[in-house]
Amino acid sequence: MKTPNRIIKKLFLEKTKYGFAFSTNSSLVSYVLNNKIVVYDYQQKKRVKCITVKQIESPPSWNSKTNEFTFVADNTLWLYDCAKDKLIKIVKDNFWFPSARRFKGGWDFLKGLLFETKDNFLKWDPLGKPINYFVTKTANTYSLVKFNLISKQKQLLFQCSDQPPTSFDISANAQYVLYTILLKDSDNYEVRLYDQQTKTGYLISKERYYLYLQPTIKAIPWNNNFLIRTTRNQLSKLYLVNTSLRSMAKLVSFKSNIYNWIYSPTQKQVYVGFKRNNFGQEAIALISLKKQVSKKLFLVKEPGVNIPLFVNKDEELFYLNASPQNLGGLKQKRLSQTKSSSILPLTSLGNKNNLFITPEEKLVLTADNEKMYLQLYKPKNLIAGKKYSCVIVIRGGPTNSSYLLPQSLCSLLAQQNYFVLLSNYRGSTGFGTNWTQAVRGIGIGQKDLSDIISTVAYAKKDPRINSKNIAIYGKSWGGYLALLCGCKYPKLFKCVIADSSISDWKIQFAKTEIPTYDQWLFKSKNTPLLKKLKSLSPINITPKSFPPNLIICGQKDKNTPYEQSANFVSKLQKLETETTSLFFKNEGHIYQDPRVINQWTRKILTFLNRYLV
Numbered sequence: 001m002k003t004p005n006r007i008i009k010k011l012f013l014e015k016t017k018y019g020f021a022f023s024t025n026s027s028l029v030s031y032v033l034n035n036k037i038v039v040y041d042y043q044q045k046k047r048v049k050c051i052t053v054k055q056i057e058s059p060p061s062w063n064s065k066t067n068e069f070t071f072v073a074d075n076t077l078w079l080y081d082c083a084k085d086k087l088i089k090i091v092k093d094n095f096w097f098p099s100a101r102r103f104k105g106g107w108d109f110l111k112g113l114l115f116e117t118k119d120n121f122l123k124w125d126p127l128g129k130p131i132n133y134f135v136t137k138t139a140n141t142y143s144l145v146k147f148n149l150i151s152k153q154k155q156l157l158f159q160c161s162d163q164p165p166t167s168f169d170i171s172a173n174a175q176y177v178l179y180t181i182l183l184k185d186s187d188n189y190e191v192r193l194y195d196q197q198t199k200t201g202y203l204i205s206k207e208r209y210y211l212y213l214q215p216t217i218k219a220i221p222w223n224n225n226f227l228i229r230t231t232r233n234q235l236s237k238l239y240l241v242n243t244s245l246r247s248m249a250k251l252v253s254f255k256s257n258i259y260n261w262i263y264s265p266t267q268k269q270v271y272v273g274f275k276r277n278n279f280g281q282e283a284i285a286l287i288s289l290k291k292q293v294s295k296k297l298f299l300v301k302e303p304g305v306n307i308p309l310f311v312n313k314d315e316e317l318f319y320l321n322a323s324p325q326n327l328g329g330l331k332q333k334r335l336s337q338t339k340s341s342s343i344l345p346l347t348s349l350g351n352k353n354n355l356f357i358t359p360e361e362k363l364v365l366t367a368d369n370e371k372m373y374l375q376l377y378k379p380k381n382l383i384a385g386k387k388y389s390c391v392i393v394i395r396g397g398p399t400n401s402s403y404l405l406p407q408s409l410c411s412l413l414a415q416q417n418y419f420v421l422l423s424n425y426r427g428s429t430g431f432g433t434n435w436t437q438a439v440r441g442i443g444i445g446q447k448d449l450s451d452i453i454s455t456v457a458y459a460k461k462d463p464r465i466n467s468k469n470i471a472i473y474g475k476s477w478g479g480y481l482a483l484l485c486g487c488k489y490p491k492l493f494k495c496v497i498a499d500s501s502i503s504d505w506k507i508q509f510a511k512t513e514i515p516t517y518d519q520w521l522f523k524s525k526n527t528p529l530l531k532k533l534k535s536l537s538p539i540n541i542t543p544k545s546f547p548p549n550l551i552i553c554g555q556k557d558k559n560t561p562y563e564q565s566a567n568f569v570s571k572l573q574k575l576e577t578e579t580t581s582l583f584f585k586n587e588g589h590i591y592q593d594p595r596v597i598n599q600w601t602r603k604i605l606t607f608l609n610r611y612l613v
Helices: 005-013 098-103 109-117 408-415 433-437 447-461 477-488 505-511 515-521 528-536 562-574 594-611
Strands: 017-022 028-033 036-041 046-052 068-073 076-081 086-092 131-138 141-148 154-161 165-170 176-182 188-195 200-208 216-219 226-232 235-242 247-254 258-264 269-275 282-288 296-300 305-311 316-322 329-334 341-345 360-365 371-377 388-394 419-423 465-475 495-499 549-554 579-584
Touching: 017 305, 131 165, 141 165, 154 176, 165 216, 176 216, 176 226, 200 247, 216 258, 226 258, 235 258, 258 305, 269 305, 269 316, 282 305, 296 316, 360 447, 371 408, 371 447, 388 408, 388 447, 388 477, 408 419, 408 594, 419 447, 447 465, 447 477, 465 477, 465 594, 477 495, 495 594, 505 528, 505 562, 549 562, 549 594, 562 579, 579 594
Parallel strands: 388 419, 388 465, 465 495, 495 549, 549 579
Antiparallel strands: 017 028, 028 036, 036 046, 068 076, 076 086, 131 141, 141 154, 165 176, 176 188, 188 200, 216 226, 226 235, 235 247, 258 269, 269 282, 282 296, 305 316, 316 329, 329 341, 360 371, 371 419
8 A cells, every 4th residue: 555755745744834924014924834934925925935944943923113033943043034035043042932842733734823823932022123032941940031132132031930921922112021821730820910111020810721722912002901812611701901000801702712813903903713613613703992892793704714813004804714625725805805815825735636635524423412523534436335444533632623624644544545533522622611521530531432432333334334444543642542442442443553642640640741731631630530540541451452553652752751652562562462663762742853754654554554454
């Protein structure tokens, strides 16, 4: 089953553009594509510059007064002057970018875009001075630094111990820094204000923290204030932070997740992107902030995901649109227009290449008669009467969703003549609070696992699928569920692939870099549920009948530490199961090196071809 390098490269290495940043002085926009930073002229619709660097850690941050931007790659701050076409190396430091290092490329296009866009931890001075603000990390101390690009002098503004800022921005007059910080061993965060003139810090508010949708801050020129978005139980609120009064007032609420928003300085309006329903339909609304009275006006209601990115002085809105049926791209719209115009295709593929397979949307019943949404990928040229092998793919999370774009791995497997099922099991977001919360506490390894088995049952009922030839693949939390499937239902699967998975909760709690997330899942680090960790750990319940398996992990994985995968392989070998392992020495939770991605892809295809005859 030969797979050309072109297909692997197209599907995994060339499809995603993210980290869009706009110049306020020209028609230039920059974005990240693989290991390149591309400068694009949206008026002329052509590339102006393509900068190739190693290990991009932050999307570009533009100077508001000139056409130059900075970015961080390979722990080095770089400056690019568009007018002079000159790239300058500024300084090497211990930069800390949570969005880039933790999320870049690891989720689907939307997640990469959001965390790279709204939580960029590299800020240019709002007045256009040659000054950048960024966060550095030394041991367990996080420092917000003010750095002069010319003198290369570094000024420490403040430090945070143990926990980093979750978001920050600089006021329009460059006097104030507003930031949020998650309190250690808690789901509360604090909103803090720092006055650079008086060198004084103030506590503005305490709020509740909700998973990865931490509070996000954006400065607005209106009286040098800030806007801050908070989310709790899929109820999002937009607040105005008044720097003079040092207070925080709610402007508007949405019974949905507000993903991204932008401020219009000429009209004192906010463009907000939010979820409209459970199937990835997202709208952009226009909200007036005059006298703190909000009015929602639906501006964009195209199918799929719609994310506002930038509004210029002429009130032209730039946003991203994408859906499984239409790969879309960067679009432009005026308030007076009814239609949008396309600026830049979302991918370098285009539908004419026909590499992505559009999934069918299915609603199936779970074991307890709840409706569950899943995607079905099938081979393009089905042969009547033929029975096809099937792969159940479980994405990570669990607080994530699979409805926005065709998934690369699923498309590739379908091209290899497999049926592929990808479900939004219990714990997924976008299907109501109860659905997300069901996996917490006693639901861990219960409701989510049951939903995967319901997905298998759905596959077995499809007359086109060979019910005796079903494999399961899972990544991260999905890998954990894949291992539980192999432990508790070994006869259902011909083989199991667990990628960057949890197999030992004792090691997971001791060594993960995201303990707060695990504590949220278990409801409390002191909950009696923790006493059941042994029975919830696959390494402790592995039967001799465990199916043939492939265990994959990066040895620098800090989310699901590598030691547990290595120990699990040893356990499987002692049980004399058919075990294959693939460990990447220099990779973390998300694989970045194109050569590694190529090896990872081919290993999975070879393994499946061996057992799904």
